[in-house]
Amino acid sequence: MRVAVIGAGVIGLSTAQSIYQQFHSTVSPLTIEVYADRFTPLTTSDGAAGFWQPYLHDKGNIQETKWNKMTFDYLLKWLSSPDSIKMGIFLQSG
Structure with missing residues (x-):
């Protein structure tokens, strides 16, 4: 299964991680790709709290x-x- 996550901020990366944690042992092969116009360190999530x-x-x-x-x-x-x-x-x- 291929999964696309749009966004590399805290929400996008948390979503990708959650999908992996929930399905990596039951869905094979599992490929998760994260798409964004900017990646670290050029995101607001890098400095967010x-x-x-x-x-x-x-x-x-x-x-x-x-x-x-x-x-x-x-x-x-x-x-x-x-x-x-x-x-x-x-x-x-x-």
């Missing part, structure tokens, strides 16, 4: 709560990785 926090109240949106938990668990997995510092993943209080 983000804060993520789970929302305490979902206003009845169960799907959003599930997505929040999946994201939080995914980030916690990387937090315990030796690569977390290079990836810029850390806990921030306040």
